Amino acid sequence: MKAKQLTAVLCAAAVVCSGMAVYAEEFNPDQVEGAMTIEDVRAEFGEEVPVANGITFGGVMKSLSNEFWRTLEEGYHAAEEKVQAAGADYSIMIDATTDEADEIGQQTMTSNMVNQGVTAILASPISDSNLTSAVEDAQDQGIPVFNVNDGLIAAAEYYVGPNAYQNGLLAAEWLSNKLGDEGQVAIVIGMPKAFAARERTAGFKDWIAENNSGLEVIAEQNADWDRQTAKNLAATWIQQNPDLKGIFCNNDTMALGVVEAVEEAEADILVVGVDGIGEAYDSIRAGKLDATVDSFPFYMSQVATECALRVMAGQELPRVVATPQALIDSENVDTEAAEIIGWTDPTYVAAE
Amino acid sequence: MAKAVEFVKINKRFPGVHVLKDISFSVEEGEVHALLGENGAGKSTLLNILHGVYPEYEGSVILHGKEVHFKDANDAIVNGNISKVHQETLVVKDLTVGQNVTLGYEPKKGMFVDFAKMNSDVDAILKELNCKFSAADLVANLTSGEMQMLAIARALYHHSNIISLDEPTASLTLKETDALFDVIRKLKSQGVTILYVSHHLEEIFQICDRASILRDGEYIETLDIAKTTRDELIHSMVGRNVAAVAGRLRPSPRTEEVVLKVEHLSSGSNFEDVSFELHKGEILGFFGLVGAGRTEVMRTIFGADRKTGGEVYLHGKKLESAWNTTKALHAGLGLVPEDRKTQGFMALSDNTDNIAISSLEKYMTGLFVDQNKKNKNAARYFEEMDVHPRRIDYLTRNMSGGNQQKVILSRWMSAETEILIFDEPTKGVDVAAKAEIYRLMEDMVAQGKSLIVVSSELPEVMGLSDRLIVMSEGKITGELTDKEQYQEDVIMNYAIGGN
Amino acid sequence: MSRFISKNKRELVVFLATLAMAAAFTIMNPAFIRWNNILTVFQQMVLNGVLAVGIMFAIITGGIDLSIGCTYAITGICVAWCTVHSVNPFISIAIGLIIGAVLGAFNGFLVTGLKLQPFIATLGTMSLYRGIAYVVTGGIPVTSVPDSYRNIFNGKMFAGIRFYVLVMIVLFIVAYIILAKTRTGAYLYAVGGNEEAAKLSGVNVIKTKYIAYIVCGACAAIAGMIMLASLGSAEATAGTGYETNAIAAAAIGGTRMAGGRGSALGTFIGALMLAVLKVGMVVINVDSFWQYIVTGLIIIVASYFEFMQEDIKAFMARRKNK
Incomplete structure (x- = not known):
């Protein structure tokens, strides 16, 4: 008797949970067809990345108290330097919330960047939904949004992140x-x-x-x-x-x-x-x-920058670009990350 | 005349206590009927049964010849046309008078409250009650007397023909009390039956027709007030003869030694330039109307509030500027506050702990407080002061008012306080306990202690004090150093600020 | 004995409920009752228990301290830094205690000096202290804490019992003595029972509140140092949300949220109950989602015990009279 009731309750719970799961599977970058790795992208569109003048990206991130996000930020700046070294007029401004729960604060940040007229937004949202309205605003003004790592913005045109x-x-x-x-x-x-x-x-x-x-x-x-x-x-x-x-x-x-x-x-x-x-x-x-x-956040943000610049240059990238990842154990722990994932910098070409 | 209320063999038990035993008596229609008895006699319980607060009891309640049994207090008000005006009137301060009077039964127009009708209905009632405020006023701006009127207005809004008033004058000024009595007389002339509970016997003689007396949960008798003396009433309530009038039974042990000297003491807008002396062995009376600043002066001397000017000298020594209650306690100064419930005792502590809190260093064994020593001390004072019930392990909040006051007195006796300030020492205390507290005060001065007694009961300060200081609006307006000068009209004149 | 029972009725009821819960887990998985698992239960109640005994002091005075999880993190970080930089482990512990006491005293200052509502004041310091933790570390965990420090708390005594379990038990005994046997304890209850009455009885309310918040901060520091020994590293995010579990343990153990009542024994049993529940649910492999629901329900039911007791008493009395 008791067991029956329990089973009934568990079944009900299972139905509810599966319902939630269905909802969440509306967009799953891990399962999207036609996803490419960055190597695929370079093979298809060429090693050269043309950079137009006057491009400013807005990077929206989570708490910099977390090492992962700090490293991601470093990657953005590393890419910035490389693009600038190629003589291009490019910059990125980055803003991050103080903790990983400030959903509204992150939305405000994003809206501010939209209002300042950035060329594109590279966002790592706190939740799947907190940036939805800001992203819609950006798209209304023709600013493309690149979703870098989770959470997932279903409305974003591009997702760049690990699988x-x-x-x-x-x-x-x-x-x-x-x-x-x-x-x-x-x-x-x-x-x-x-x-x-x-x-x-x-x-x-x-x-x-x-x-x-x-x-x-x-x-x-x-x-x-x-x-x-x-x-x-x-x-x-x-x-x-x-x-x-x-x-x-x-x-x-x-x-x-x-x-x-x-x-x-x-x-x-x-x-x-x-x-x-x-x-x-x-x-x-x-x-x-x-x-x-x-999942090498330092390179993830460089890939994100590269992809966004390619889109700006008119290349038709797939919806999802998977960033490099690798398993590290005692055998390769001291190997350089670039070597493990076979990383090479793309060739940025500044506009005349 | 018809009977408005009949109680037939009412019995009420709480776990372990039989609080009402076979109560039977009746109240006539259109009379003002006093319900008298000491604290704990069962008056409140009986009223709670009448008004549906306690739906479970034995026996029957008959209103206008019909037996009733209310489900709850609301049922009684709405369907029984019977209302209770409580000691501390329950109001929602942020709403208007009209909203409070009609709360839960607002006149409606469709789905919405009809505020115009609400205000005109309520204003009509307020006019009937000679009130100066109107339905649209905020309750937060009313005085306590006006709130009492609001509660009566609520009763009339529900067409109550039986109204109970439980200690209605406890926080009223003299003027407000007079106004209340006018309203009671008016209601009576309209055929409304009033049940009146009060500790102030003067009021009973002023306003009531008959009085029913309860003692220890039993019905004693119903007396015709016009044919009863004050002493007879007290005897019936207490079961023995008591000297209920404040007075000194022994000669005053007052000496010339000054133990406390206050010079030009001020505290913001509360009071200013207060100067007086207290002698060893003296009872110094402080009289004034509510709001005269007496309480604030005493709290400042005791260190509970900050002074803004002037000095206080204890045994000739100036008090340090960072004066607080802890230092006052150690200097031998004590205060028995006005409101026992909010200022006097710890609600969750038993009598032992409430007595011991100011003198814990006396009960130490090594580093630890010794429960046995605490108990012994409490038991000693319970015996000395004749506290009932003799249970040091009871929570103080469950004791009656007079016995709570004795517990707090025991606290200061235990702390061996030399100078003790009483603020309204007999407020809410029944007649018998009052007399005992007066006797204890005399004992204390006989032991060489010095007392200040703050009171708004004129007979009390007149009877007790060696000297009397009168305050009005934050200033000392008069000092009477000789008992022969004690005349009510002189004192009242000082108290209202005249000369 | 009967006096003990009547004085600690609530604690006993919660204890019996905890035993019943343990029995139920044992029926579902007999491995629950193994000595090693019992050890696990005691080890896992330590952090929450130590935090709860501290917060109980603040709650008894009618206050609250929401910043304990942050004090816990700061202490962990600072002591980790000390030990990594070769400061003597015992001196490091003393430094940790001082940090906890100072952070607690600051809460005490806000509550008594500035007369802020304790909830608001410590809501503020919760964010303030967490921020300090981030700034001090730059978000980078402090690692490689030497074993000379870790063994002080993490070492085993006998039968596999670790020292930190002993530390917790000693803390509870000290708390019991302070609350039940000393003047300070009487003042703490008095201030929580009726602050104005306590003040008018000559109790130094300000000093008493300072003591409560300092004890609370020191306990959070001890918990932080135990955590450091247990994990060997400290990070700024540690202890996030731990204050809620500590409050729950105190509440289940009968601490009155409005102040004036609470006991070391009760809080101990409250923390024990939560640990039994947590470990038990892992042992019988309850789904993660459901653990939240069960934990929430248990907290509500346990806190309702007191009211149920009153109801049952009144019901029995009524039956007797009829």
Whole structure:
């Protein structure tokens, strides 16, 4: 009787959740057909990027207290210097919110840039919806909007960012190789509402399912991107599941917390994170964290700048351009990022 | 004459207490009927049953010959035409008088409130009550007397023919009280029945026709006021003879030694240039109408408020500028505040803790406060002051007014305070407890303590004090150093600011 | 004994509810009751417990401190910096305590000196302190904290129990003694019970409030230092939202939000209940979405216990009379 009721409730919940999922799948850059990598773009449209005079981009970002976004910002400025070095009259102005929850503040920022008449907007929204009205304003004035990394602006013409789904695939593949394709694994989710968390988790699980892998996901729980929470979660799992062999975390911060739990339990468990933050690299060098999937924000923003300039020059880019990413473990942790992803700078050509 | 209210064998029990025992009596139509008894006698409980606040009780309530049983207070007002005007009138301060009077039953025009009709209806009632304010005024601007009138207007709006008034004059000035009595007489002439609860016996003699007396939850008797003396009334309420008039039973131990000297003390707009002396063994009276600034002077001396000018000397020593209540306590100065509930006791603390809070250093064993010592101390004062019930573990808020006052007195006795200021010491205290508090004051001066008694009850300050200072509008307007000068009209003249 | 029961009725009810919850988890997964898992429960209640015991002091005086999560982060960062720069670990801990006390005292100043509403004042310092944490670190985590420091809290004593569990228990005992046995405790309750009456009884209200906020800040600092030992690194975002869990633990344990009531024992049991719930839901693998719902419901039900108790008492009395 009780079980029946519970089942009924769970079914209802499942219906609700699947409803939400359907809504969220309206636009999913990870699954869009015709997506290109930057190499594809260069192969198709040529290495040269013509830059017209008087271009000013507006970069809208999330909290610079987060290393990821700081690195992204550095990439924008690195690209700016390279374009200017080519003699072009180009600049980018960047604004960022003080924390990762100030949705309205970010919208105001975007509107301000529209009002100042920037040539294009490169936005990394806090949520899937907070910039919607500002983006519509921009488009009304003929200013194109490039969505750089998540959240997702369905109305934006272009999306430039990593393939979060592929983050999960890479992590699963690596774990499978290291574990001889068998054993129990668990997933520490960021916030379930976050696109990146959903996609990374889905990629990880899909890889296991599609490859008939011997890996078995025995638990997946949410840790709010918080290091201490992730550590607590892992500690509970480890002492409940002595056969646990690997833990995939939706980001590095949580992975670093999980590593502490693994060390304390003196357990033999592989931990994989995502993001490739500096601390994760240090931890891999120290032999604690096992791997991370780096999406190279420094190059992501350079790709974004390049793509936006190409669009300005009239090239018809696809809706989605995937930015480089790679799995980093002890073998390639000291290799230069440019070498890992085979990065070369494009040739910017200034207008006469 | 027909009976407006009949109580038949009313019994009411709360968990563990039998608060009303077989109460039966009746109230005639169109009379002003007093309900008397000490605190805890059951008056409020009986009124709450009558007005539907306690829907669960045994026995029956008959109104105009018909048995009624109200679901709740609203049911009583709307369907029973019976209203209660509470001690602290409940109003929404940010609304207008009209909105408050009609609250919940506003006249409507279609879906919307008909404000024009609301105001004209309410103004008609207010005119009937001789009120100077109108329906469109904001309640926040009314005096407490006017709010009392508002509550009566609300009762009339619901066509109440039975109205209970619970301590209606507690916060009214003399003028407002007179105005209220005029209204009561007018209502009576229109056939409205009034139930009147008050501790002020003078008022009972002024306004009431008959009085029913409750004691310890039992009905004692109903007396015809015209044929009853004050002492008979008190005897019936208390069950024994008490000297209810404030007066000194022993000669005054007043000495010439000055323990407290106040010079040109001022505090912003509250009061200015206040100077006086307090002698050892003296009871110094402070009289004035509500708002004269007496309370503010005492709070400033005690360190609860900041002074803006002047000096205070304690035993000849000037008080430091950063004076506060903690320093006052350690210097042997104490204050029994006017409003026990908001200023006197900690609502969540039991009697032991409420007594001990100002003298914790006395109960230490090593670094820790010793519960046994605290209990012993509380028990001692409970015995000495005859506090009822003798339960040091009860929450103070559940005690009656007089006993709460004794708990607060015990606090200052425990702290061995030399100079104690009483602000309205017998407000809301019943007759018997009043007499006991007067006796305790005499005991205290006999032990060499010095007291200041602030009161707006003229008989109280006249009876108690060795000397009397009168304040009006923030200034001292008169000082009477000799008991023979004590004349009501002289004092009242000072109090209204004349010479 | 019966006196203990009657005085701590609420605490006992919450404790029994916690046991019932543990029993339910054990039925669903017998592994819940293993010693190692019980250890996990105690270890995971530590941070919230230490924060809760501190915030309870502020709440008892009728206040609140929303900035504890930020004090926690700042302390973690500063102590991490000290230890990484070879400051003696014990001196680092002393520095951490001073930082917590100073941040708490500033809250005390806002509440008593400027007479701000505690909710608003600490809402302000919540943002202010978080900002300081970002500015100090530039958003970069401080890492590589030496084991000489980490072992002080993170080391094991016996039966796998870590020192920080002992630290928490000692803190609760000290809090119990302060609240139940000292003058300061009596003043704290008096100020929360009726501030004006306390002032007119000669209680130094300002000093008492300062003590409450300083204790609160110091507890947040201790929690931050335990976190640092446990993770080996500190970052500016640490502790975001932790104040809500601490308030929940105090409330479940019977701390009155308007002040004047609350006990160390109650708050301990409140924190324990939340930890049992959290670990239990992980052990039986409750979906993340549902954990929010269950946690919320439990907090509401637990806080409602008191009212239910009153109702039941009145109901029984009525039955008896009829």
